[in-house]
Amino acid sequence: xxxxxxxxxxxxxxxxxxxxxxxxxxxxxxxxxxxxxxxxxxxxxxxxxxxxxxxxxxxxxxxxxxxxxxxxxxxxxxxxxxxxxxxxxxxxxxxxxxxxxxxxxxxxxxxxxxxxxxxxxxxxxxxxxxxxxxxxxxxxxxxxxxxxxxxxxxxxxxxxxxxxxxxxxxxxxxxxxxxxxxxxxxxxxxxxxxxxxxxxxxxxxxxxxxxxxxxxxxxxxxxxxxxxxxxxxxxxxxxxxxxxxxxxxxxxxxxxxxxxxxxxxxxxxxxxxxxxxxxxxxxxxxxxxxxxxxxxxxxxxxxxxxxxxxxxxxxxxxxxxxxxxxxxxxxxxxxxxxxxxxxxxxxxxxxxxxxxxxxxxxxxxxxxxxxxxx
Numbered sequence: 001x002x003x004x005x006x007x008x009x010x011x012x013x014x015x016x017x018x019x020x021x022x023x024x025x026x027x028x029x030x031x032x033x034x035x036x037x038x039x040x041x042x043x044x045x046x047x048x049x050x051x052x053x054x055x056x057x058x059x060x061x062x063x064x065x066x067x068x069x070x071x072x073x074x075x076x077x078x079x080x081x082x083x084x085x086x087x088x089x090x091x092x093x094x095x096x097x098x099x100x101x102x103x104x105x106x107x108x109x110x111x112x113x114x115x116x117x118x119x120x121x122x123x124x125x126x127x128x129x130x131x132x133x134x135x136x137x138x139x140x141x142x143x144x145x146x147x148x149x150x151x152x153x154x155x156x157x158x159x160x161x162x163x164x165x166x167x168x169x170x171x172x173x174x175x176x177x178x179x180x181x182x183x184x185x186x187x188x189x190x191x192x193x194x195x196x197x198x199x200x201x202x203x204x205x206x207x208x209x210x211x212x213x214x215x216x217x218x219x220x221x222x223x224x225x226x227x228x229x230x231x232x233x234x235x236x237x238x239x240x241x242x243x244x245x246x247x248x249x250x251x252x253x254x255x256x257x258x259x260x261x262x263x264x265x266x267x268x269x270x271x272x273x274x275x276x277x278x279x280x281x282x283x284x285x286x287x288x289x290x291x292x293x294x295x296x297x298x299x300x301x302x303x304x305x306x307x308x309x310x311x312x313x314x315x316x317x318x319x320x321x322x323x324x325x326x327x328x329x330x331x332x333x334x335x336x337x338x339x340x341x342x343x344x345x346x347x348x349x350x351x352x353x354x355x356x357x358x359x360x361x362x363x364x365x366x367x368x369x370x371x372x373x374x
Contacts, residue, residue, distance in 0.1 A: 038090065039079070042072030063118060067094035070126055074133050077165035081158070081207045083340055083361075084215040088137045094129065102128035104136055112136060126171035127179060130162045131155070138211065141218035145230045150238065153193035156183055157201060158211075196242040203245040203347050208359055209299055210241055213264055216296060220261045233259045244268070249350040255286075258293060265290035267330075269323055270303040276318065280325050287330045287362075295364055298336070300327060302358040303347060327360055335365040 046069035053061045071091050082088055091104075092111050096118040102125075104112045114132050116125045134155050139146055156179060163172050184191045200206050214234065221230055240257045244266060247253045255266040267286050269275060274282070283300075290298050302323045308316035331338045342359040349355050 039072045039075040042068040042075070046072060063096050066122065066125075067096075070094065070129050073166045074130050074162055077162045078133055078137055080165065081161060082137075083208055083212045083342075086140065086215055086219075089140075091129070091133060091136075102132060104132050121174070123168065123170035123174040124178075126166070126168050127159070127163065127175045130159050130166075130171075130175075131179070134158045134162065139214065139218075141222055142214060142234070145221075145226045146234050147231060149187065149189040150193050150235065152183055152186075152190055153197045154211075156180055156194065157197045157206065161201075161207070193238070196238055200238070200241045200245045204342070204345055204359065205241050205245055208342050208345075208361075209264075210238065212361065213237065213262060213297065217262045229260065233262045237262055237264075240264075247350075256290065256293065256295070258295070263293070263295045263297075265293070265295045265298045267298065267300045267326075268303075269300065269326060272305055272308065272315075272319060275322050276315065280322055280329060283326045284329050284333075287333060287336070291333060291335060291364055294366065297339070298330065298362040298364065300330060300358070300360040300362070301345075301347075302326075302360075303349070303355055304357045306355070323358070327358070330362055336362050337365075339363045 046065050049061050049065035049068065053065055071094055075090055078088060087110060089110050089112060091114055092107060093113045095105075095113055095115045097115045098117060098119060100115050100117050102117075103115050105115060106112050114129055116128060120128075138154060138158055139151060143151060160172075160175065160180065163175055184194050197206060197210075200210060214237075217233070224230075236259065237257060240254070243253045244255065247268075249270075255268065257264045257266075265286070267283055269283065287298055304323075305316070305319055308319055327338075327341075330336060339361040341361075345357045345359040347355050347357060
């Protein structure tokens with residue numbers, strides 16, 4: 001029985017008065033849920049203004065519909081992609097100003113408004129708003145040390161992801177034609193980083209690892225004077241993830257990244273024979289070595305093997321149980337805590353097929369932090 005059938009059975013078994021009371025409670029609950037989030041409230045207002053605009057055709061009402069719809073969709077999409085801890089700045093409103101270039105006006109810390117030209121095509125304004133949101137919420141505290149080519153590659157790929165979340169086909173087409181292709185063609189260097197970011201994103205390591213670690217990195221260097229090696233740490237980290245993302249099944253790649261302010265260890269669970277033959281010990285040992293090396297974070301990337309189910313149901317269950325044990329046992333190590341898990345993790349296998357799995361981030365306390373607690 002689906003949810004609607006269940007709901008109808010509850011209503012049909014009650015009298016009209018009780019039905020009305022339940023309906024009112026549902027409406028009040030929905031409105032309360034909407035009002036708890038500014039971006040959901042923006043989408044709710046957008047729907048309201050859209051209905052009103054059908055009744056009373058008005059440019060001002062149409063602008064209010066578009067402003068709320070764009071702001072709500074893009075802000076919600078950005079939050080959906082965000083796996084970090086820093087509070088994201090938010091677009092409070094969209095102002096329509098004739099013959100103006102798209103720009104963000106800071107209201108106060110963490111809030112800004114965006115000015116757009118109403119005479120421009122709607123698709124164009126959607127792209128400009130998405131691009132401004134990206135520049136306000138990405139590489140915060142790092143833009144002064146990150147190479148411009150890497151900045152542009154990261155920015156255009158997040159903008160692309162936001163636009164795909166909004167499902168605005170006209171805006172996506174305008175974006176590719178007028179933003180991605182011109183930016184990539186600017187220089188071979190931008191094209192190189194763009195292609196690396198795409199490869200990283202195809203393995204779903206872009207917003208789950210790269211952006212998360214860059215956010216942590218910016219926090220660690222916040223009070224430090226910028227140094228050339230800091231830029232190098234970002235560049236090398238992109239290359240580190242690119243090698244993991246493009247790893248062949250038979251290829252061994254370095255899974256640890258150790259620099260002054262950016263230290264990450266990756267545990268890739270993808271070899272069925274290894275985990276079924278050797279058990280969880282090699283993976284736990286790898287995690288313990290990362291702790292000794294004072295890594296800031298450990299990522300466990302698990303490739304689920306659905307084909308095993310067709311070969312041997314018992315082997316499939318055993319493989320999944322061992323994967324569960326790896327996550328559980330690493331989380332129980334001293335100084336380690338589970339930070340987040342991406343349960344809808346998708347990857348592209350070496351044979352080109354798409355697979356599903358798990359991606360878990362663990363944070364590691366420094367020795368000083370552990371000693372203070374003890």
